[in-house]
Every structure is written in structure tokens, then in C-alpha cells.
Amino acid sequence: MTADVEVLGVSHRFGEVVALRDVTLSIGAGRFAVLLGPSGCGKTTLLSVIGGFLFPSAGRVRIGGRDVTGLPAARRPTTTVFQDYALFPHMRLGANVAFGLRMRRVPRAEREARAEAMLRLVGLEGMAAKMPHELSGGQRQRVALARALAVEPEVLLLDEPLGALDLKLRRQMQDELKAIQRRVGTTFVHVTHDQEEAMAIADEIVVMNAGRVMDQGPPERVYLRPRSRFSAAFMGEANFVPVRLRREGDGIAILGPFGTHPLPAERLADPAATGGRAELAFRPEHVNLGDAPPGTLDLGEGTVRDIAFSGSHRRARIALDALDGGEIVAYLPQAMEVSATARLRLHLDPARAILLPAEDGESRCGG
């Protein structure tokens, strides 16, 4: 079973603290959506609102077209995988997984068979008689997943489920989560602060900050064409250079430290800002070396300040002459041995450039 999730104008405050500000988003049925953002950005609060553990101060939540805003968790077609797993410590795995079915008065024989099938789905076949304390963290994680899926929810909510696992296990569980989601077809809403994890598993990423949705879309779009400075910076590394914009024929031109350069108009996410200030953003891996061929954006010369070997590339901080010594980050080829203080000439493919509306002071929430 699967259903779509709609969040309409949801706000929530804890006393004086505003955790969610007018959040509106929709997640298609059967999609794997990831709520991504720094700690305290409201993503877990939003998950609790969808799951029925918190009732928002304002706004509506719809699941499968049905308004569930006032329904408690028990009566929603959702189940949650908690960050600390929250397994029943006094029950065997079989009883843990079958708990939801027991609450739905499914006969014992049937629920035992279903529990066993669920344990098989998560790779814990034949372990129904074990107790939770006999398991490793990764295995507990799987039991929590099996328990939540056993009642065939329309939407499965996952609250940083991989947060407590070590990196290797984490990457492995990501692949498994994705595979399991494909098999059961349930809508997954997954919360994380790890952008690599988000990109690895999501069909749809919702970037959040300070209680607001900053961007929503498929990972590729959010990474390559972020709609806000925050999501550009949060999804991997990015360089930002303030520029001015001018309309020029069908397109626009950017005016700034790198001279005047024409760009197609659709490059700017918010065309209303045309003519005003904007920010040119580009990813470190899109910075190219050498003289700028025609049609590319010339970044001019710069001095290498610092360089570090990062496996697949070399990460360099380069002070650009055009920025009066302002630094950018560029990923240089793995094979290229560059000394600090070397002079380099750099350019950028305009197709890779991102134009963002300028933001006056960016609000972040702490905690």
C-alpha cells in the first residue's frame, strides 16, 4: 500500500521557538523522499507532524487525499522507524515485528508467518526467537524497519535511522533501504543531515533550514541547479561570487569581477531578480584549468593557497586575482601534482554556472 503526502501551510512553535514556518510540500505516492537539513532545521519536527506525534499550530496534513491533521499516530496510515530504534526490549524479535499486527487482532499463526516474512525481507531470517539485546546496532535497525513495515503502512517515516551506524554500515544500509523501498512500494519519508546519504537514496530531496523548505526536487536537479544559496551550500561544496545582472536580448548578462558574460535566461531560478543583484555559484569540480576557450567564463589567474589530496581528486583553495585575493575552492585532477603557491589559470563552462537570487543575511537556527 502506498499514498501521497501533502503538507499545506504547516507552522509549529515550541513556546517561543518557531520550529516550522509555513511549510508546504507534496510527496508523490511510492516515492522515496528525504528531508535534508542541519540539526534544528525542523526536519524531525515535520516528520513528527506527518506521523501524528505533534499537532501543528497551523496548517493541514493530508495522506492519500484524506485530512489526518487531528488524528493521533495510532490512527494514521503511517509508521515510524525511530532514531534509537525503540524496540521492545522484553520481547523476542518475532513478537517485536508482530506487535502492530497483534494490536490489529490478526490471528497468532498469521502474524507469526507475516513477522517471519518481514524478518526475511530485512535479511534476518530465522532470528525470530532472539532478544533485541543480542543484536548489533545494524541488526536492530533492520528489526525496527521490519516492525514498521509489518503493518503495511501507506507511508513509512524514518527519523535519522542510520545516524548511529558507522560509515561503512551506513552506506550498505542505504543501498538496502533503497532496495526494500523499491520492493514494497511504500512511500518513504526519511530524515537525515547527511547530504551524501540523501543523494544516494532519494527520489526527491527536500532541503530545509530554519523551519523553512529551501528547495525540493530530484537529487540531480537540487545539486546541479539549486534554487537557494542555502541548498547550494548544504548540498556539497560551492563557490559564491556576487554579480549584477542585465537583460540582454533573449538572455541575460552577468556583470562582475570576471567581466561581462552572457548566459541563457533560464539559468536564473527567479527571473524577477533580473536587473538586480545575484550570486554566481559554481561547484569546485566544475572549475577547469588552462586558458579559457571561446564561450567559457574566464576566471583569470590565481595563486594556490593550500592543496589536499582527497582520493578521487585534489582539493585546492585558490586566491583569484579577479577577486582581489578572494579564495575559491577547486577540485584538481588526481594525477596533477601542484605545489602550494603555484599560479594557475582557470575557467568555467557557463552551462555549469548557477545563478541565485542574492540574499540579505541568511538566517540559520541553532541546536
Next chain:
Amino acid sequence: MRRLADGLALGYVVAVYAFIYLPVAVLVLFSFQESRLPIPPFDGPSLRWYAAVFADRRLTDALANSLLVALLSSALAALLGFLAAYGLARYRLPASGLQRALLTAPLSVSYLIIGLGLLIMFSRLGVPRSLVTVGIGHTVINLPLCFAITYSQMGAHQENVERAARDLGAREWQVMLLVTAPMLLPAILAGFLLSVTFSWDEFIIAFLLSRFDVTLPVEIWSLLRSGLNPRNNAVGSVVFLFSFALVLVMELLLFRRGRRR
């Protein structure tokens, strides 16, 4: 110098344990006395005084009464203590700090005051003194203990587990019965067993609130008025043995569970 310090330390330890356990050991030893006086020289061992105890209807009745009162009042105290702890830990209640203080306050009130208060109240209400009133008195003194032990073990982790149960469709009573109570079983059991030992040898409240049917400590008190007698030692030994066994059970049960966590 070092050996002298060790020697002194050893002497001190022996003295402390002797101070605590010698009276009990003497009492138990002379319960096996053959002759009629529980004083040296020891001329046993003999079980004749134990036989006398178990042949005495009044003593065996009192023993049964004590068991009944201890088990029922402790079960009630453990149940009420659990419910109070659950309510105060899981719901936002008005003046919850004050309520917690009021629930634990009887721990610091003397049993004599509680006993007298209950006595006055029961006679005003026309409730006759009986084992029921004794049981009520013991519930009053043991409820704070059960509450405090259970409440101290209720943490945020269990709250999340309860949330998971609700998420899977459990109703409130199912959450309490199937999830919270089993998770808190060690604490609830500890409160229950401690309550049983306290109720088992409680004298003053039982004395004030009982009439025809009495508990063992009250019966022993009336026996003592007839002077020293190895039979009293034998009854005392039985009381001690029971309390000791309870504490042992508690240690084993809870220690074993504690290690598994």
C-alpha cells in the same frame, strides 16, 4: 607498620560486622537451645522450640496474617506506585513537583504518627480495626517507596518505546500493560519485595490498627511480656529467615537482570 595498619583495618571490619550480626547470631543460636532459658551455656541443638512455635495456633495464625497483609498491601502499593509514576512521568499535570513531593513525603513521617492518624480517622469513620486497616496502613507507608523506585527508572528511552507502541496501534492501557510495565518490571518488583519486608516486620502501625486478628510482630510483642523463652528466639529466627530470603531473592533477581542490560 604496614602489617599493623592491615591488622587494625581487619579488626575494625570484624568489629563492625560483629556489632551488626552478633545479636542476630546469638538469637538464632539460642533458638536451638534444649533447656528452658535462652542463656549460655548452649545445650542444643534441639528443634523442640520450633516444634512449639508451629504447634501454637495463635503463632501460626499470626504468621499467616502477616504473610497475607504483606503480600496484598505490597501488591497494592506497587500497583498504585506504578500508576502514579506513569502519570507523573508521562503527562503534564498541574503542580507535578508538589504532587511528587506529597507522594514521597510519608517516607519522612514517623510510623507512629501515621498509625495514630489512621487510628483516629478510622474510629471517627466507624471503620472497625482489622487486618484490612493494617493493610491500608502498610500501603500508606510503602506506596512512597514503590513510587520513588519506579519513578526513578522511567526515562526518555522508554518514552520513545511507548511512542513506537502507540504508533503501531496500541491503546493507552495496552501501552502500559504490554510495554511500560514489563520494561519497568525490575523496579516494580524491587518496590514490591522491599515493601513485603517492611510490612513483614512492621510493629507500631499493625499494633495500633489491629484488634482480634494480629500480625506476627504484634503476637511476638505479647509473647515477650511473659519473659525470655527460647520459643521467642525461634519465632524471631523464622521472621529473620523470611526477611533474609526475600532480600536474597531480590538481589539475585534484580542483579541478574541488571547485568543483562
